[in-house]
Amino acid sequence: MPRSHASESRRRASPSAITAVLALSGTLVALMQTLVVPLLPDFPGILGVSTDDASWLVTATLLSSAVATPIVSRSADMYGKRKMMVVCLAIMVAGSVLAAVGGSLVLLIIGRALQGFSSALIPVGISIMRDELPKEKMGSAVALMSATLGIGSALGLPLAGVLYEYMGWASIFWISAAAGALLLLAVVLVVPESKVRTPGTFDYAGALVLSAALAALLLAISKGGSWGWGSEPVLLLFLTSAILLAVWVPYELKVRQPMVDLRTSARRPVLMTNLASLLIGFSMFANMLLTTQQLQLPAVTGYGFELSVIIAGLCMVPSGLAMVVFAPLSGRIIRIFGGKTALMAGALVMIVGYVGRVFFYDSIAWVIIGSTLVAVGTAIAYAAMPTLIMGAVPITETASANGLNSLVRAIGTSTSSAAIAAVFTSVTMTVGDTRLPSFDAFKDIFWLAALASAASMLAAFFIPRAAAAHRLPSPAVAATELVVQGRVMAPDHRPLTPAVVTVLQIDGEPVDWSRVDAEGNYSVALPGAGRYLMVANAGGWAPIAEVFDFDGRTLQQNFLLRDRLQVGGKVSAGGASVSGAVVTLLEAGGGYVGTTRTDGNGGYVFPLPVAGRYVLTMLHPAIQEAMAQKVTVDTRSITLDFTAPRVEDNCGGRMGA
Numbered sequence: 001m002p003r004s005h006a007s008e009s010r011r012r013a014s015p016s017a018i019t020a021v022l023a024l025s026g027t028l029v030a031l032m033q034t035l036v037v038p039l040l041p042d043f044p045g046i047l048g049v050s051t052d053d054a055s056w057l058v059t060a061t062l063l064s065s066a067v068a069t070p071i072v073s074r075s076a077d078m079y080g081k082r083k084m085m086v087v088c089l090a091i092m093v094a095g096s097v098l099a100a101v102g103g104s105l106v107l108l109i110i111g112r113a114l115q116g117f118s119s120a121l122i123p124v125g126i127s128i129m130r131d132e133l134p135k136e137k138m139g140s141a142v143a144l145m146s147a148t149l150g151i152g153s154a155l156g157l158p159l160a161g162v163l164y165e166y167m168g169w170a171s172i173f174w175i176s177a178a179a180g181a182l183l184l185l186a187v188v189l190v191v192p193e194s195k196v197r198t199p200g201t202f203d204y205a206g207a208l209v210l211s212a213a214l215a216a217l218l219l220a221i222s223k224g225g226s227w228g229w230g231s232e233p234v235l236l237l238f239l240t241s242a243i244l245l246a247v248w249v250p251y252e253l254k255v256r257q258p259m260v261d262l263r264t265s266a267r268r269p270v271l272m273t274n275l276a277s278l279l280i281g282f283s284m285f286a287n288m289l290l291t292t293q294q295l296q297l298p299a300v301t302g303y304g305f306e307l308s309v310i311i312a313g314l315c316m317v318p319s320g321l322a323m324v325v326f327a328p329l330s331g332r333i334i335r336i337f338g339g340k341t342a343l344m345a346g347a348l349v350m351i352v353g354y355v356g357r358v359f360f361y362d363s364i365a366w367v368i369i370g371s372t373l374v375a376v377g378t379a380i381a382y383a384a385m386p387t388l389i390m391g392a393v394p395i396t397e398t399a400s401a402n403g404l405n406s407l408v409r410a411i412g413t414s415t416s417s418a419a420i421a422a423v424f425t426s427v428t429m430t431v432g433d434t435r436l437p438s439f440d441a442f443k444d445i446f447w448l449a450a451l452a453s454a455a456s457m458l459a460a461f462f463i464p465r466a467a468a469a470h471r472l473p474s475p476a477v478a479a480t481e482l483v484v485q486g487r488v489m490a491p492d493h494r495p496l497t498p499a500v501v502t503v504l505q506i507d508g509e510p511v512d513w514s515r516v517d518a519e520g521n522y523s524v525a526l527p528g529a530g531r532y533l534m535v536a537n538a539g540g541w542a543p544i545a546e547v548f549d550f551d552g553r554t555l556q557q558n559f560l561l562r563d564r565l566q567v568g569g570k571v572s573a574g575g576a577s578v579s580g581a582v583v584t585l586l587e588a589g590g591g592y593v594g595t596t597r598t599d600g601n602g603g604y605v606f607p608l609p610v611a612g613r614y615v616l617t618m619l620h621p622a623i624q625e626a627m628a629q630k631v632t633v634d635t636r637s638i639t640l641d642f643t644a645p646r647v648e649d650n651c652g653g654r655m656g657a
Contacts, residue, residue, distance in 0.1 A: 030152020073403025
């Protein structure tokens with residue numbers, strides 16, 4: 001697209017319109033996950049299949065979403081975010097139509113699997129918000145987008161019940177297709193395509209192995225209750241997942257452009273945020289499942305209210321509305337206090353809600369209040385996660401990083417469903433001829449969800465208080481961001497890895513950073529023409545800093561690191577250089593590091609090892625005189641000379657220390 005045309009498109013799209021379209025897309029994701037849930041008891045009769053077979057209508061969506069989310073998110077960073085949203089919506093519409101006209105279990109499962117591709121809309125949509133919205137509106141927009149998962153889940157249950165009762169089961173898929181088609185058109189007309197791209201090639205092998213590992217893991221979790229946790233298929237699936245991940249992790253650490261940047265994901269802000277996300281996902285899903293089940297269970301249990309599916313679903317509407325109301329508040333909390341505080345505050349509200357549900361459960365009003373309180377905490381916590389993630393990863397990786405975060409949350413929700421099923425089948429009561437979960441089962445899950453929320457607070461506590469807001473674009477930046485690429489090289493022009501390139505404003509404020517790939521390539525996003533401070537740092541080399549006058553056209557900036565950090569020196573005897581002397585570097589604990597020989601000038605060099613204590617030894621080639629010296633290595637080059645006695649002065653076997 002020509003630059004002038006792109007700029008014109010951006011001027012036409014208002015921030016409010018972009019936010020509305022993206023938020024509706026997020027709501028559609030949640031609807032795809034919940035619309036068939038109220039119909040699961042009836043699908044065996046409709047299709048003439050077993051209950052276990054019908055459960056694949058949920059499992060298929062779970063598996064396809066787990067596979068699609070990281071792949072689509074990574075593709076969005078590389079090929080265009082709006083483009084991948086259009087692809088996902090088109091696949092979802094095709095799946096909805098197939099399910100509506102199929103009429104058989106196989107076609108319904110395929111259709112539901114295609115609907116699962118919509119799950120990537122949330123992380124990709126959040127990354128579009130970072131690229132396109134002004135700073136003062138991005139916080140509340142991201143909060144709303146994050147809350148749409150709960151909003152759609154709360155609205156999907158009553159909507160599905162109404163459609164099924166009055167229009168038949170196929171209507172839920174026709175409505176899904178129509179909604180998807182309208183949103184696809186809205187995305188094309190309203191959402192601009194971001195210029196921020198990650199160049200390179202797609203990691204097909206990494207995507208394939210990761211997809212297989214995730215499918216095996218989630219299938220084992222989702223089917224463990226019905227197949228038996230100790231059954232051979234479930235154990236085989238867990239083993240397969242473990243083996244595939246054991247292959248995938250080292251591969252991703254070596255491949256040039258990995259599917260998931262594990263080094264970035266292992267950084268404390270990202271790692272702790274993802275851990276908190278998994279735990280919050282567990283707690284959030286428990287709230288939805290427990291509330292609807294408690295409202296529908298028979299009153300004779302002493303804690304159920306015997307409501308219909310539609311009425312029970314309507315009781316979830318206050319939770320969804322509360323998330324809409326509190327989304328702007330979440331953005332304000334993030335803007336004032338930071339994402340870490342917002343995440344901890346949201347988890348605390350969830351704890352209060354779950355503890356309250358243990359003691360206040362004897363009326364529908366109390367159930368709704370408790371459920372709504374947990375939903376409010378979820379909205380606040382969910383809003384903080386993308387902000388924390390985007391503040392800790394390179395701008396060119398925001399979609400894939402948010403995709404990984406969404407995937408981790410999905411694993412949390414799947415684990416929650418499995419845990420609830422396990423508790424409900426083990427802590428039961430008998431009502432007539434039927435075994436139902438007792439209220440102790442509900443209380444066990446309430447306490448478990450509260451503990452998960454508390455654990456998420458602990459994880460959030462260890463997130464550094466980085467000024468994530470500094471990484472957000474200013475109002476005029478989004479339309480002018482351009483990606484600058486280059487290489488980090490040694491004096492002989494070979495690539496240097498591992499290495500990191502950091503970009504700062506002249507006043508020291510952070511702009512972006514990038515980790516180089518296996519060929520020394522990096523990509524950073526700059527907010528338009530101007531003067532920047534760029535710093536390149538590679539392991540074992542002295543860093544360099546350069547002022548880069550970016551004219552908006554020169555999109556290449558290479559770095560040549562010239563000063564190798566090293567341990568080196570000279571060996572001499574009687575004032576004369578000793579060539580051929582054997583110099584060995586050992587760890588203080590005795591481990592071997594390396595050996596070299598002095599050159600014609602008596603010089604020796606070792607690449608600077610990791611910080612620690614070492615021992616350098618020297619063996620004279622002629623008189624076999626040995627010497628040793630302790631040395632402490634930090635991040636600076638070290639020079640250590642050995643002075644041996646002259647050959648004619650040697651009296652044998654002396655050692656220096």
